[in-house]
Amino acid sequence: MGKLVSPRLCSRLVAALVLAGAxxxxxxxxxxxWHYYDPECPIALGADKAGxxxxxxxxxxxxxxxxxxxxxxxVLPDTGAxxxxxxxxxxxxxxxxxxxRVIRDVDGAGEPAESDTxxxxxxxxxxxxxxxxxVNIQTAGKYALYAxxxxxxxxxxxxxRHHFTVGLIDNTELYAYxxxxxxxxxxxxxxxxxxxxxxxxx
Numbered sequence: 001m002g003k004l005v006s007p008r009l010c011s012r013l014v015a016a017l018v019l020a021g022a023x024x025x026x027x028x029x030x031x032x033x034w035h036y037y038d039p040e041c042p043i044a045l046g047a048d049k050a051g052x053x054x055x056x057x058x059x060x061x062x063x064x065x066x067x068x069x070x071x072x073x074x075v076l077p078d079t080g081a082x083x084x085x086x087x088x089x090x091x092x093x094x095x096x097x098x099x100x101r102v103i104r105d106v107d108g109a110g111e112p113a114e115s116d117t118x119x120x121x122x123x124x125x126x127x128x129x130x131x132x133x134x135v136n137i138q139t140a141g142k143y144a145l146y147a148x149x150x151x152x153x154x155x156x157x158x159x160x161r162h163h164f165t166v167g168l169i170d171n172t173e174l175y176a177y178x179x180x181x182x183x184x185x186x187x188x189x190x191x192x193x194x195x196x197x198x199x200x201x202x
Contacts, residue, residue: 041073045158058088085132105142140167
């Protein structure tokens with residue numbers, strides 16, 4: 001097999017594959033929700049106890065640094081050790097008590113059941129508006145970040161959920177993999193065909 005393809009042809013093939021991967025990576029990865037970091041991964045915080053419309057939000061990002069350097073909003077490719085970071089730029093939220101949980105994403109609203117809670121941070125204030133923590137998610141499936149922020153007197157409260165998956169491949173991501181595989185096969189087949197023709201001609 002090595003005698004059929006010259007070193008020069010091999011280098012061209014590698015270059016073509018790199019270019020193809022680069023062309024695909026940005027749009028396909030963004031559509032699939034992985035291999036990119038979107039600084040706008042918001043968790044919308046809903047209406048408070050007084051019935052006012054919710055106009056608060058915090059940002060979410062998740063990482064699995066032991067496996068890759070990707071920062072994602074909603075699709076974690078593997079189970080295992082995960083780092084979640086939250087950022088709330090709003091000054092009012094920084095003065096509130098934060099109840100932060102990682103839960104199994106089940107149907108229904110309201111406060112999550114203890115049986116669905118994977119991790120719960122101690123109730124506390126984060127006056128710098130930021131927190132990051134480790135969570136070890138052992139089972140593939142659908143999860144959510146549950147955030148409930150409340151004032152000291154309990155008169156005001158904001159609640160939000162951010163849904164994400166762990167160890168699952170959604171249809172969009174699957175299509176991206178299939179498209180990339182077909183692209184690589186097409187480019188490789190074209191170069192192989194040209195090499196074979198040249199050898200036959202010689």
